[in-house]
C-alpha cells in the first residue's frame with residue numbers, strides 16, 4: 001500500500017470549506033482529515049479546542065487499522081465508521097474513500113443522528129474534490 | 131511517502147525505528163524526547179501492555195525547522211518487536227519514509243537481529259517496497275554492556291550479518307547512555323530529507 005496522495009492548494013481549500021460549512025458550523029469542536037499512514041491532511045476547529053492533532057492522527061490511523069483487522073477476523077471487509085463516546089466529548093471516525101479517515105470531535109450539544117447526516121454529506125462533497 | 135501540504139507549506143515525514151523486541155527502540159525515542167525537549171511540542175505517545183512493553187507503537191513528533199520554505203514535521207514511530215505483533219508492525223510501516231534498524235549487540239541476540247531484519251524486508255515487500263530504496267540507518271545498540279563483561283557481537287560480525295548487502299550507514303550506540311543516539315537520528319533525518327528535497331523542488335513549480 002502506498003500513500004503518495006498529493007493535494008493541491010485548491011483541493012485543500014475546498015476540503016476546508018466543506019468541513020467548515022458542514023461540520024464546524026453545526027457546532028462540532030474539531031475535525032481532522034488524515035490518511036491511513038497517520039498524516040494530518042486538514043484540521044479545523046471552532047477556535048475553542050486545542051487538541052494535539054498529530055498524536056490524535058497517529059493513534060486514529062492505528063486504531064482504525066486494528067479495528068479493520070478485527071473486522072477481517074469476523075468476516076467483515078471493514079467497519080467503515082467508528083464512534084467513541086465520552087462523558088462530555090466524543091469522537092466519530094469515518095472512512096473517506098479508500099485512503100482517508102475523517103475524525104470529528106463533538107460535545108453533547110450536537111446530536112449524533114444529525115451529525116452522521118452531515119458527515120455523510122461532507123464525505124460525498126470531499127470525494128467530489130479528489 | 132511524505133505528505134506535503136502546499137497550503138500550510140508543511141511536510142510530514144514518517145521515520146520508523148524497527149528491530150527485535152528489547153533492542154532499545156523505545157529507549158532511543160525516550161532519549162531524544164529528553165534531549166531535544168525544546169523541539170517537541172507535545173507528549174510522547176506510547177501504547178503499552180500491562181507489563182510495560184510496546185504494544186502498538188511509540189510516537190514522537192519532532193520539528194526540524196524550515197526547508198525550501200516548508201516546515202518539516204518529523205514523526206518518529208517505533209514498532210513492537212515481539213514476533214506475535216506482526217500485524218501492528220505492518221500498520222506502523224504504512225507510508226514510511228525512513229527506517230532506523232536498532233540491532234541488539236548482545237551475542238545472545240544474534241539470530242533475533244537477523245530474523246527481525248528479514249521480517250522488515252518481508253513486510254516492506256508485501257507493500258511493494260524495497261529496503262534498498264528506502265533511507266535506512268543501522269544502529270548497533272547496547273555497546274555499553276561490554277564494560278559489564280557481557281559478551282557482545284563485534285561490529286564486524288554485525289556488519290557482516292546485517293549490512294553486507296544493504297551498505298547503509300551504521301552506528302555503534304548506547305541508547306541508555308545516549309551514545310550516538312542523536313547521531314543516528316540526525317543521519318536518518320538528513321537521508322530522508324534529502325530524498326524529499328527533489329520532490330519539494332518539483333512541488334515549487336506547481
Ligand SMILES: Nc1nc2c(ncn2[C@@H]2O[C@H](COP(=O)(O)OP(=O)(O)O)[C@@H](O)[C@H]2O)c(=O)[nH]1
Nearest residue numbers: 151152153154155156157211271272304305306
Ligand atoms: N545496557 C543497555 N540497555 C539498554 C540499552 N538500550 C535499551 N536498553 C534496555 O533494554 C531494555 C529494552 O529496551 P526498549 O527500549 O524497551 O526496547 P524495545 O523493545 O526495542 O523498545 C530496557 O530495559 C532498556 O533499558 C543500551 O544501550 N544499553
Ligand SMILES: [Mg+2]
Nearest residue numbers: 155156184208
Ligand atoms: Mg518498545
